[in-house]
Amino acid sequence: MRGILLSFVVMLLSSITVANASEVYQFESHQEEQRFQDLTSELRCPKCQNQNIADSNSPISKDMRAEVYRMMEAGASDAEIVDALVARFGEFVRYKPQVEQRTILLWATPAIAVLGGLLVVAGVVIRSRRRGTEAPALTAEEKARADKILAELDRNRNA
Amino acid sequence: MRRFLLFLPLLIALVLGVVLFAGIGKDPTKLESALIGKPVPEFALQDLHDANRQVDQSLFRGKVQLLNVWGTWCPACRDEHDDLIWLAREKGVSIVGLNYKDSRDDALTWLNRLGDPYSASIYDPKGTLGFDLGVYGAPETFVIDASGVVRYRHVGVVDKTVWNDVLLPVINEARGNG
Numbered sequence: 001m002r003g004i005l006l007s008f009v010v011m012l013l014s015s016i017t018v019a020n021a022s023e024v025y026q027f028e029s030h031q032e033e034q035r036f037q038d039l040t041s042e043l044r045c046p047k048c049q050n051q052n053i054a055d056s057n058s059p060i061s062k063d064m065r066a067e068v069y070r071m072m073e074a075g076a077s078d079a080e081i082v083d084a085l086v087a088r089f090g091e092f093v094r095y096k097p098q099v100e101q102r103t104i105l106l107w108a109t110p111a112i113a114v115l116g117g118l119l120v121v122a123g124v125v126i127r128s129r130r131r132g133t134e135a136p137a138l139t140a141e142e143k144a145r146a147d148k149i150l151a152e153l154d155r156n157r158n159a
Numbered sequence: 160m161r162r163f164l165l166f167l168p169l170l171i172a173l174v175l176g177v178v179l180f181a182g183i184g185k186d187p188t189k190l191e192s193a194l195i196g197k198p199v200p201e202f203a204l205q206d207l208h209d210a211n212r213q214v215d216q217s218l219f220r221g222k223v224q225l226l227n228v229w230g231t232w233c234p235a236c237r238d239e240h241d242d243l244i245w246l247a248r249e250k251g252v253s254i255v256g257l258n259y260k261d262s263r264d265d266a267l268t269w270l271n272r273l274g275d276p277y278s279a280s281i282y283d284p285k286g287t288l289g290f291d292l293g294v295y296g297a298p299e300t301f302v303i304d305a306s307g308v309v310r311y312r313h314v315g316v317v318d319k320t321v322w323n324d325v326l327l328p329v330i331n332e333a334r335g336n337g
Contacts, residue, residue: 046295059260060295063286088293090193 023062025069032072039068039081042096046089192312193293199307200291207258207266207280218279219307223333224253225326226301227277227317228289230261231269233297239316240273246322247276256280259289259297302326304333
């Protein structure tokens with residue numbers, strides 16, 4: 001079991017080195033390197049189904065990583081870098097799409113779902129409270145019927 | 160009110176069904192181009208046939224043209240090549256070729272052997288213009304209007320069906336307005 005686990009870990013690690021084997025980027029500081037990591041992991045590869053450009057081996061991801069590095073070296077801000085790539089490849093490359101008319105439903109859905117849930121809970125609570133106060137009251141007709149049934153039961157028991 | 164609540168799950172299922180059904184048959188690898196409505200990016204690259212000649216975005220002035228991105232390394236480009244020749248020769252469509260991430264020798268051999276459908280050929284060995292165009296694979300074909308503005312992008316092979324159903328209507332519209 002441990003052997004299988006170990007070989008799985010080795011497999012995972014080796015795939016990471018392959019992805020970055022052909023390019024070595026030099027960074028002035030650890031922060032810059034972290035920034036590169038963050039930027040490339042929040043951009044989606046346009047060719048792949050769902051992979052960020054940090055992990056993808058596709059040629060287009062390689063080009064995009066190179067562009068991110070080039071722009072970082074040129075002193076561009078994070079927003080400028082992301083915008084430059086969105087201008088070429090579209091909103092798709094953003095894992096976090098901006099709030100606009102086309103994406104408003106995407107952003108609003110969680111809030112709508114929570115609100116809907118709260119409404120249901122509120123409805124259930126209100127209804128159960130109302131039932132709690134109203135249930136004991138029997139109408140005169142019901143009372144008469146209940147008395148009759150109870151009397152009948154008594155009679156049967158005594159017989 | 161309670162009656163209505165009974166039908167709520169059905170209503171939700173119906174709405175979900177409609178939304179999901181709309182997604183069926185859509186190819187998730189085909190993305191809308193971010194460049195539609197924008198001019199072809201500026202570039203300065205070598206002519207594929209003549210290394211001493213520079214070409215730039217002025218190639219796309221004056222008439223509605225196709226911009227076809229291809230490479231000898233791309234099998235689907237071989238599939239569409241004969242249809243591109245048909246388009247150029249039979250339909251008189253002006254096609255600008257963008258030789259993408261390829262070697263000049265391979266590209267010229269290919270064109271000599273299979274025929275050259277392109278009215279002009281841009282040599283883009285590093286894929287810089289391709290990158291600016293948002294190309295993420297080949298083949299891709301853009302419709303560029305007479306003022307050099309991108310009108311449409313088709314990802315994948317161009318064949319007679321794609322020409323008739325997709326590209327021709329866009330070109331006709333571009334000709335009308337451009």
